[in-house]
Amino acid sequence: MSEPSIFTRILRGEIPSEIIAETENVFAIRDIAPRAPVHLLVIPKSEQYRNVVDLAAGDPALMAEIVALAQHLAAEHADGEFRLTFNTGSGAGQTVFHVHAHVLAGGLTEGSLGG
Numbered sequence: 361m362s363e364p365s366i367f368t369r370i371l372r373g374e375i376p377s378e379i380i381a382e383t384e385n386v387f388a389i390r391d392i393a394p395r396a397p398v399h400l401l402v403i404p405k406s407e408q409y410r411n412v413v414d415l416a417a418g419d420p421a422l423m424a425e426i427v428a429l430a431q432h433l434a435a436e437h438a439d440g441e442f443r444l445t446f447n448t449g450s451g452a453g454q455t456v457f458h459v460h461a462h463v464l465a466g467g468l469t470e471g472s473l474g475g
């Protein structure tokens with residue numbers, strides 16, 4: 361077995377972070393290094409999928425659950441409009457290989473494109 365991801369460790373309470381929302385299958389935290397006024401991460405509780413390509417192919421309903429929670433959070437924390445980013449592959453900036461969506465909102469600039 362490989363080491364649990366940092367997000368699994370947060371979910372287990374092993375690393376401090378506030379879980380700001382959760383459903384049966386996904387949870388959300390604030391990004392520790394925000395690149396927008398609102399920068400949240402929506403994460404499946406299972407780390408079965410490494411990236412959004414695997415997730416979309418393997419469990420489209422879970423993908424839809426992530427999008428729905430992102431929309432809910434954007435309405436709660438900003439004006440309801442948001443950018444949803446899935447960095448996919450290290451060359452594209454992915455550093456945690458437990459799929460997660462960056463929810464960016466609240467006055468975006470081009471500088472927050474990267475997620």
Ligand code: AMP
Nearest residue numbers: 377390391392393447453454455456475
């Ligand atoms: P990515 O680079 O797309 O894989 O995204 C990983 C994100 O996780 C980065 O934006 C990090 O800032 C964020 N991150 C890493 N560690 C933590 C943590 N302990 N709490 C919240 N966010 C984190």
